[in-house]
Amino acid sequence: MSFSIELTILLNDAKRLLARREPNNAHLARAIEATNAALIDTDYYLKHQHGNYTANPALAHKWNEASAAVRLVDSDIANIFYYKSRFWMDPMNFGPDQGFPVADLSEVRQKIDELIGRSRR
Numbered sequence: 228m229s230f231s232i233e234l235t236i237l238l239n240d241a242k243r244l245l246a247r248r249e250p251n252n253a254h255l256a257r258a259i260e261a262t263n264a265a266l267i268d269t270d271y272y273l274k275h276q277h278g279n280y281t282a283n284p285a286l287a288h289k290w291n292e293a294s295a296a297v298r299l300v301d302s303d304i305a306n307i308f309y310y311k312s313r314f315w316m317d318p319m320n321f322g323p324d325q326g327f328p329v330a331d332l333s334e335v336r337q338k339i340d341e342l343i344g345r346s347r348r
Contacts, residue, residue, distance in 0.1 A: 254300050255300055255342060255345055255346040256346065257299075258293075258296045258301075259343060261289075261295075262293040262297060262335070262338070262342065263339065264289060264292075264293070265286070265289035265293040265308070265311070266335055266336070266339065268285070268286060269311075269315075269332065273332075280318040280322070281318065282315065282316060282317055283315050284316065287313070287314075287315035287316040289312075290308050290309075290311040290312035290314075290315060291308075291309070291312040293308045293312075294306075294308035294311075300342065300345070301342070304341070304342070307330050307335070307338060310327055310328055310329050310330070311335070313327070313329075
């Protein structure tokens, strides 16, 4: 192989690695969108259920989607949302009282603000 072909391959590999390390604005936008959707649905659910925590597969699915979208941006925040998903599948056995790190909605709002802050850079 010629030097220029090898250099092109090396540069392309470097670009792919950098793209994986630094999330792009599309990933951030999707992470914020998915997280906001989960937060809005959870807020609505709790207001209409008077704060009763019962299993809700739709909310579990929303938080799972948020976790997957955020994982491309920040694995620590993604883990927080993963635990929210697990909580909504079984609140009685997978909550803070059982030792699982389930964030409350104010903590979730802080994490969304962190993501929004990154999108402004």
